Amino acid sequence: MTLTQDDQNTEVTAHPHVTVLSDRCAGCQECSIRCPVDALSLDVDSWTVIANDELCVGCRQCVRTCPFSAITVDGPVLEGFRTQSVVHHPVKLLGDRSEIRKGIDSWEAALSEASRCLSCPDPTCIRGCPAHNDIPGFIRSIREGNLDEAHDILRRTSVMPDICSRVCDQAVQCEGSCSWSLAGGTPVAIGALERFICDNAPVPPVRVRDGHTVTKKVAIIGSGPAGASCAWELAENGAQVDVFEKDGEPGGLLNWGIPDFTLPGALPRRLWDELEKAGVTLHLNHRVDMDNLSAVTNGYDAVVVAAGAGNSIRLPVKGSDLGNIVDATHFLTQSRLALSGMAGESPISIGAGDRVLVVGAGNTAMDSARMAIRLGAKPICVDWMNEKFAPVRRDELEEARQEGVEVRFGTTVDHFEGENGKVTKAVLLSTSQESAAKLPVTIKSSAHEIEVDLVIMAMGYRIPSDITDRFPQVPIKKTTPELVDRRWRASGLFAEQTVEWARNLNVGSIALSRDIARNLAGVSFDDKIWVIGDSMIGPATVVEAMAHGKHAARAILEHSSSQKVANVLVVFDSQGGKTAEVAKRVESYLSDNTYKTRITPIGDVSTGDLAWCDAIVLATWIEGLVIAGVQVSKRTRKWIETLPNLGHRPVVLVATYGVSPKNALEKCSKLLSAKGGDVKVAGGVRTSTRNVDTYLVSSKVKSALDKINQL
């Protein structure tokens, strides 16, 4: 059995002790509705919560979620032992292509690990997962011994669980957001359990949904994780999909970017075999010209740019144009071919005992160095950041060092020297870095040189310039808003405490920023053009790209491409209920009169809703006191600010007011126009009069929409 057990907390003697501060407890039950073990309940007499220490396992969700910080938990985290899958390094690395991380290999071990999951009622792990896999759901299925059901649960949000479970950095995703992790303990081995499912039951094929056939034709540029998942979702819904891949085989980054020892090549191949079986047409060796995208858009209802971010960053120092200095992209592609005994177009000459300098110490650098070892070379990685602050995966770093990679942090390249046009020496400098927020500073006096035969530039990637030229918005920045989403906040995911496991990062903020980017994947950049995955956000993770693909596909399926107004989205922002009332009347009037309608409070508008609608009716209210600060509500203004481009969609603006709207409607119309909205009518409704004539308002809105259709 290839299992180890964490030996911490082996002695479970004492129970945690829960103290409810009855002076501050307001009886809101935020804790008790989330307690996974029913240790908290409401005492109706005092309308405060009482705790049962006997049941408490010390997960501290109550502490995280209590809005008034009225609960404290002292004592141990009763988390049980984590079953860890092991890393198995082959004795002889030269020429080896075998996968080094092993999965959980017995049901017994899988069940033991699955039983550690608390099935938290408010599962933070799901928010931590960029794809929002129903983690407690599939773990429950494992416990029930039903791997097919587990696959069904995974399929709702993921098309490549076998790949994600191998390549995801779970520490800052699901496992970093696991309740045990947030409580300072060891998280459930979610990645290993997901892999256990895929190792022991085949990932289900594309299932075209009955009655879901849509007559849409979609072109996808790129066959990486974003393109694959987008194609999958579209194919399942009966859309006709053409995929254009510049390389000779599909998979994108999954192929050339991740070595076989982490992700066996058969797995990305499986994806595309399935997709081709389902009718997706794959055009290999077909590079699409970004400057001439319209050539593609003409023939399709939607075009998805999912071409990744595969341009290696080169260190701009003296001598960097010498021979034998190569990009990581090139090196990884060629070395993969070399290892599998194939010859590439421009093979790199590398021999046993060659001294290889890898510039960088991130994922790609580690992969490059480990590939170099497998080709018989002696690699050294240098990274200018201090090891403490470098954003590297600790598990990967450890694996690389075990395989014999020398990693020097706090070191950078000053320049290269060469003979006969080929690099022979690298002059290195030491650096010092005070904190994570500050950039390292080079120490001039520390120059020293090493002899090298090959240099690999592996400092990361960027989006190819043809994409950034065509879409100047990219890469969009992933940020967390100042006021984070309220439901996310209620989950306690933003609790201050973070553990070493998650590299002391605030996993909540990271997860939310990912989600915000993912939402944008559902919004077209131009008419009919979606940009997703790494092409939109810059180099990121496989699972994010996959989530983008799925999200964009949903939006494309929802997208209405008619010129006439048929689908009307009524959005309302109401404080006292009057505006909501007006909006509801308008919506029901429109739906009674041939329009298809949806009505949503302003905070709940989804990108799907925006993609679906042909016109928007925005009902809001006007704040301010008669003479000062008269404008539409702050919430509405903020919402407009964050809208994606509305692509000339007609907008009807209705605003309720008390005394006078002044020029609030004009100001708001301007904001909407700036977002590409075409404001057809903007009208005020006075609510201080006894009876608001909602019929009149409704008919005016309808006639404005009718007018568009008559033109």
Next chain:
Amino acid sequence: MTIVDEGAGRGSTGKAAGPMDSGSNPDLVLTPVRLKAPTRRGAEEHFSPTDAGLGIELTKNSLVARLVRNRKFQFFLILPNQLVFWMVIVLGVVGTVVPGLNFGTAITWYLWFCLVFVMMVVVGRAWCVMCPFGGFAEWIQRKTFWTRTQKALGLGKKLPQPIARYGFILSVGTFLLLTWIEEFFNIAGPGAPHDTSFMVIGIVASALIFFLLFERRTFCRYFCPLTALIGTVGSMGTAAGFRTKDRQVCIDCKTKDCMRGGEEGFGCPWYTWPASADSNLSCGLCSECYKACPSGNVGLFVQKPLTSLIAPVRRRVDVAIGITLLWGLVVFQQFNATNIYGDIDNWLNTKMHFPQYPNPVDYIGLIGLFAAITVGVIWVVQKMNQDKTVRLDSPKTYGTLLSKSTGFTKFLLPITYGLIPVVGADYFARQLPKLFKHLPRLLVSIGAWFGHGNTHYSLYSDRLLSTSQIVNVQVGVIALGTLASVFALWKISNRDLVAVSKSSLAVKVSSVSIAIICGAVAIGLYLAMHGAS
């Protein structure tokens, strides 16, 4: 167990680019949240006595609603008081040393202190919404005068449970301390104006320190010298505070913005949830919950006077103890004007070599004694009336100080709550002499500021009422307070005490008698004080 498919990030702040996933696609289960259903059982019984009394929702009026929704609402209430109190500080130091002529001392002691009592009796925590001390510190803590900021200045600590468990008793403690300091330096007499300045600076500084150390209004909730007094006496008031309109909506609410803070409002600075507030005890009327609520489910309500002391089902031990101590203090303040006290204090000071009145030992001792006597009387009432055959609630596991339930607390809590009007009336009556004797001096002090006013002005010596008239008013106020207490105790006894007593009439009569005795003691002392002076 309910399954709620929220769709991650739904109801987002709007910053998240319109958000999330189409609700029309049942296959895309994005964030399966399986929150357990909250307990609804018992909510009706627990809250109906306090909800039923809720009279009018003021925020139904659109003008009031707009006013309260405006973020500058509290700022403009605080601002005038802020200006006045900085003036008090400055004038106390640089102005005239004659207390009666100094605007700082005149407005503080002849008008302000009296007005605070009027506000607490009539409204509730009206002072708290406009308080310049907490208001000033809160501006700094929030780094803004009125906007909704997300990050607070300071350490944002939570008051540790071992301290917070004493609830309002902490505030009574600081009130006793402040009163002793005030008596020692004769600040409110009024004495030297700079003493008033220092006192105000002291309060502002300590408020600021607490606001920077702890989160929200920890100072106001636990340590402000006036908070227990305003909270308890204020429960006679007509402001029910901000309450839920529909409790079920609040119980089902997934975000609790009123507690955590939302887009437009901060989380309740007073640790009160509108959905479980059963009195106006800890509602600072700041309107943050009203602004924060995304469902428009919070309203500002007025209630019948005395509702917040008669109706609550849950009564608190810290409030009960606080009331007895506050009663002890006010009786002490009356008693210390008599000749007997002078003799005791002098004797003790000589023995202890303590420089002057009031000796801290007899100060605390007598207050404690008066409080203990009151508690003792209640104990006697319990012993006389309790029906031992009635089973009390089984002891709860939380068993902290604030929620202890014994045979004695079954009597102590309702009766002390019922005594609030007489205690409040006594405090109010204590402030009347300064108001009626010296209020005209306020005008002179304003004139003096511009160089037109001195102690020879006839207005300076004018009185609104003569001393004997004042005593009559005081007696009248106490009589009214006693009457209110009798009314309250009769109602409270009917609901809370009859069930655990042998005889319904006996328990009602004996609890009402306590109010009458208290009223008589207060009246007697006023007459004695008048005699002594």
